[in-house]
Amino acid sequence: MPAKLYCDFFGHDYKMTKKVTNHVKEYTCTRCNKQLTTNSNGKLIELTPKYREINTTLERIYNNRLMRSKRKTISSSIC
Numbered sequence: 001m002p003a004k005l006y007c008d009f010f011g012h013d014y015k016m017t018k019k020v021t022n023h024v025k026e027y028t029c030t031r032c033n034k035q036l037t038t039n040s041n042g043k044l045i046e047l048t049p050k051y052r053e054i055n056t057t058l059e060r061i062y063n064n065r066l067m068r069s070k071r072k073t074i075s076s077s078i079c
């Protein structure tokens with residue numbers, strides 16, 4: 001059965017592939033490689049090129065903030 005048909009029938013098998021921020025993550029289906037992301041409302045939506053761009057920006061901001069807070073408190077828990 002083609003992967004896409006299988007997914008339509010049984011549902012996608014999403015795995016987290018990228019953590020953008022604490023709240024925004026990217027997911028990829030292990031069968032058909034369809035990609036999802038969390039939007040600002042916490043809902044899962046299709047990862048379009050526009051959202052990929054937004055996530056790249058978010059990630060940069062998030063990492064900058066993380067670095068800055070790391071300098072302040074070294075013992076803060078970052079998993």
Ligand SMILES: [Zn+2]
Nearest residue numbers: 007012029032
């Ligand atoms: Zn799928």
